[in-house]
Amino acid sequence: MPSDENSTRSDFIRNIVEDDIKTNKNNGLVSTRFPPEPNGYLHIGHAKSICLNFGIATEKKGTCNLRFDDTNPVKEDAEYVKSIKSDIKWLGFDWKDRLHYTSDYFESLYNYAVELIKKEKAYVCSLGPDDIREYRGTLTEPGKDSPYRNRLVGENLDLFVRMRAGEFEEGEHVLRAKIDMSSPNMNMRDPAIYRIRKAYHHKTGNDWCIYPMYDFSHCLSDSIEGITHSICTLEFEDHRPLYDWILDELNTKCHPRQIEFARLNLSYTVMSKRKLLKLVESNIVNGWDDPRLPTISGMRRRGYTSGSIRNFCERVGVAKRDSMVDLALLEYSIRDDLNTSTPRRLSVLNPLKIIIDNYPEGQEEELEALNHPGDPEMGTRKIPFSRELYIEKDDFMEDPPKKFFRLTPGREVRLRFAYYIKCESVIKDEKTGEVVEVHCTYDPETKGGSSPDGRKVKATMHWVSAAHSVKAEVRLYDRLFNVENPGGDKNGPDFMESINPESLKVLTDCHLEPGLADSSPESMYQFERLGYFCVDSKDSMPGSLVFNRTVSLRDSWAKVANKRKK
RNA sequence: UGGGGGAUCGUCCAAUGGCAGGACUACGGACUCUGACUCCGUCAAUCCAGGUUCAAAUCCUGGUCCCUCAGCCA
Numbered sequence: 251m252p253s254d255e256n257s258t259r260s261d262f263i264r265n266i267v268e269d270d271i272k273t274n275k276n277n278g279l280v281s282t283r284f285p286p287e288p289n290g291y292l293h294i295g296h297a298k299s300i301c302l303n304f305g306i307a308t309e310k311k312g313t314c315n316l317r318f319d320d321t322n323p324v325k326e327d328a329e330y331v332k333s334i335k336s337d338i339k340w341l342g343f344d345w346k347d348r349l350h351y352t353s354d355y356f357e358s359l360y361n362y363a364v365e366l367i368k369k370e371k372a373y374v375c376s377l378g379p380d381d382i383r384e385y386r387g388t389l390t391e392p393g394k395d396s397p398y399r400n401r402l403v404g405e406n407l408d409l410f411v412r413m414r415a416g417e418f419e420e421g422e423h424v425l426r427a428k429i430d431m432s433s434p435n436m437n438m439r440d441p442a443i444y445r446i447r448k449a450y451h452h453k454t455g456n457d458w459c460i461y462p463m464y465d466f467s468h469c470l471s472d473s474i475e476g477i478t479h480s481i482c483t484l485e486f487e488d489h490r491p492l493y494d495w496i497l498d499e500l501n502t503k504c505h506p507r508q509i510e511f512a513r514l515n516l517s518y519t520v521m522s523k524r525k526l527l528k529l530v531e532s533n534i535v536n537g538w539d540d541p542r543l544p545t546i547s548g549m550r551r552r553g554y555t556s557g558s559i560r561n562f563c564e565r566v567g568v569a570k571r572d573s574m575v576d577l578a579l580l581e582y583s584i585r586d587d588l589n590t591s592t593p594r595r596l597s598v599l600n601p602l603k604i605i606i607d608n609y610p611e612g613q614e615e616e617l618e619a620l621n622h623p624g625d626p627e628m629g630t631r632k633i634p635f636s637r638e639l640y641i642e643k644d645d646f647m648e649d650p651p652k653k654f655f656r657l658t659p660g661r662e663v664r665l666r667f668a669y670y671i672k673c674e675s676v677i678k679d680e681k682t683g684e685v686v687e688v689h690c691t692y693d694p695e696t697k698g699g700s701s702p703d704g705r706k707v708k709a710t711m712h713w714v715s716a717a718h719s720v721k722a723e724v725r726l727y728d729r730l731f732n733v734e735n736p737g738g739d740k741n742g743p744d745f746m747e748s749i750n751p752e753s754l755k756v757l758t759d760c761h762l763e764p765g766l767a768d769s770s771p772e773s774m775y776q777f778e779r780l781g782y783f784c785v786d787s788k789d790s791m792p793g794s795l796v797f798n799r800t801v802s803l804r805d806s807w808a809k810v811a812n813k814r815k816k
Numbered sequence: 817u818g819g820g821g822g823a824u825c826g827u828c829c830a831a832u833g834g835c836a837g838g839a840c841u842a843c844g845g846a847c848u849c850u851g852a853c854u855c856c857g858u859c860a861a862u863c864c865a866g867g868u869u870c871a872a873a874u875c876c877u878g879g880u881c882c883c884u885c886a887g888c889c890a
Contacts, residue, residue: 260830261830265832285890286890287889289890319890321889322889324889325889325890378888382887386886389819389885390818392818420888423888434819435818435820436886439886442888445888463887463888463889464889464890465890484821484883484884485884485885485890487820487885488819488821489885490820512822512883517827566828567828567829567839568829569829571821572883572884573827573828573829574827575827576826576827578840579839579840579841581840582839582841620849623848623852624854655851664849666849666850667849668849698849709851710848710849710850711850776850776852778850778852779851779852780850781852803850804851806851809842810851
C-alpha cells in the first residue's frame with residue numbers, strides 16, 4: 251500500500267465525497283471503481299485515474315473495484331486484461347476480491363433493456379447507420395424521429411429477442427432509448443443502447459451476438475456494484491444526463507453520482523491510444539514497453555518506481571480545467587524518490603584514458619567507497635585503483651572556459667574516494683587533434699580523497715580502473731517529441747513530424763566499476779554525477795550488461811555550458 | 817450560429833465574501849569528496865469591462881478566449 255497516503259489532500263472531488271459522508275449520503279459509505287476497457291495498455295494518464303479512485307477509497311475507508319468495461323468484443327482482448335491487472339498491482343493498488351467485468355452483467359443488462367422496452371422507453375430501430383446519422387440532425391438543428399420510433403411494445407420485444415437469438419445481421423437493427431430527438435444534447439437524441447456484433451468475446455465467447463453500448467452499461471454496472479462516486483474524464487460530462495436518465499427510468503438499487511475531472515496531459519509526449527499505437531506499429535519505438543513511452547510498462551522499464559508515479563499523480567492535482575503538466579515535474583518526482591533509495595556507483599559513459607605516470611606499473615589497490623553519502627546505513631564497498639584509468643570525456647578540457655573547474659592541463663582535481671591527480675600532459679591523435687590520452691601524476695598523501703595539508707581542489711570526478719572495469723551498453727533516453735504538445739495544433743504539423751530524432755542514444759563503450767558485473771535486472775543505481783540507471787529487464791545479460799538511464803541528475807554546469815554555446 | 821464545461825505566477829494545484837498561498841521550473845546565494853542532495857533567497861498570477869459590498873479570484877450583468885459533443889467506440 252502506498253505509504254504517502256496520510257496527507258490531508260483535498261480537491262473538488264474529495265470535497266464532494268467528504269460532504270456526502272458528512273450528510274450521510276449512501277449511509278456514509280464510499281465506493282469507487284476504475285473501469286478500463288481492455289483494448290490497450292495503461293499509461294500515466296490512467297495512473298492518475300487509478301490513484302484518484304483507489305486513493306479516495308482508502309482515504310475515506312471505502313472500496314475501489316476494478317471493472318473491465320468489455321462491451322465491444324471486436325476491440326478487446328484477454329491479453330490486455332492481463333497487462334492491465336499487472337500494471338495496477340505494480341502501481342501498488344489492490345482490488346482484493348472486487349474484480350468485475352461488465353460482461354458479468356450481460357444477462358442483467360439484457361433484462362434492464364427489456365424493462366425499458368416494456369416501459370415504452372426503448373425501441374428497436376431498423377434504420378441503417380447512415381440513416382441514423384441523417385436523422386440525428388446536427389449541433390444546431392434538431393433531429394427527426396425514426397420511422398420505427400412508435401413500434402409497439404410487443405413488436406419491440408419480439409425483435410429484441412430475435413436480435414439476441416442471432417436472427418439478424420450486424421447493422422440490421424439496433425435498440426435505442428426513446429428520449430428526445432430534438433434535445434440540444436446529442437447524447438439524448440435516442441442513443442443506441444444495444445447493437446448486433448457477431449464476434450467472439452474474450453469472456454463470454456459466442457454466448458452473445460448483441461452487446462450493450464457504453465452509455466447503457468456503464469451507469470447500470472456502477473449501480474449493480476453499489477458505486478457511490480463514478481469518477482470519469484471531462485468528455486463524459488455531456489453523457490451525464492443520459493447516465494442519470496437511464497438510472498431514473500429503471501428500477502435500480504442505487505444511483506451513483508458521476509463526477510468528471512480533466513485528464514492528464516504531459517508535455518513532450520502523447521497519451522492517446524491512437525497515437526501510442528501508431529508509434530508502436532510504425533516501429534518508431536520498440537513495443538509498448540519502450541522506455542520512451544508514457545505507458546506504465548515503458549516507464550517501469552525505464553526505471554520509474556511506482557512510488558514516484560504515485561507522488562507525481564498527487565503533485566499534479568485534480569481539477570476540471572484542461573492542463574499540460576510540465577515533464578520537469580515527473581523528473582523531479584523520480585529524482586526525489588531515487589535520491590534516497592539508490593546506492594551510488596562509479597561508471598564512465600564516454601571514456602577518456604588517464605595514465606598516472608608516478609603510479610607504479612602493475613600495482614593495484616582497493617579503495618573504500620560510500621554506497622550513499624547521505625545514508626551511512628547503506629555501507630561501503632571496495633573499488634580497485636590502478637595506473638590506467640578512465641574518466642569522462644566531458645571532465646577534461648585542454649582549453650577550458652572560465653567556469654570550467656574539472657581537469658585541465660596543470661590543474662589538480664580529486665578522483666572520488668581515491669587521490670588528487672594533476673594533469674601534466676596530453677597525447678593527441680595526429681590526424682584529428684583529438685585528445686586521446688591524458689597523463690597525470692597523483693599525490694600518494696591524498697589517499698581516500700583528502701590532503702593532509704588541507705589544500706582544496708575545485709572538482710571531484712568519477713573514474714574507473716581501466717583493467718578492472720566491466721563494459722556495458724548504456725541507453726540514454728530523451729523526450730520522444732521536440733514540441734510540447736505533439737499534434738496539438740489542428741492546423742499545425744502531424745504529431746509524427748515532431749519526433750525527436752535523438753530520443754535514444756546507445757552508448758556501447760561504457761565502463762562500469764567491477765561490482766556492477768552481477769547486478770540483477772531492474773536493479774537501480776545512481777551513477778555519480780551522471781544520473782539514475784537501471785538494468786534493462788529484457789536485454790541485459792550477465793556478460794553483456796544493458797543499462798537504461800532513467801533520468802539524469804540536475805546539471806547546473808550543463809546549463810552554463812549550453813548558454814555559452816548560444 | 818445549439819448544448820455542456822473551463823479561464824489564478826512560465827507550469828500544475830489552493831484560497832468556498834476577509835492578508836492571493838504551495839509545489840515544479842527559472843534565477844541568485846550558502847554548503848559540498850557528486851557542478852547532485854540539502855538549506856536560504858529572488859522573480860512571478862486572479863481573462864476583460866461594468867456593478868453589489870466596509871471588503872470580490874469568489875456574488876451579479878455584459879463580453880472575450882479555450883476545451884468538448886453530430887460512433888451501431890469507450
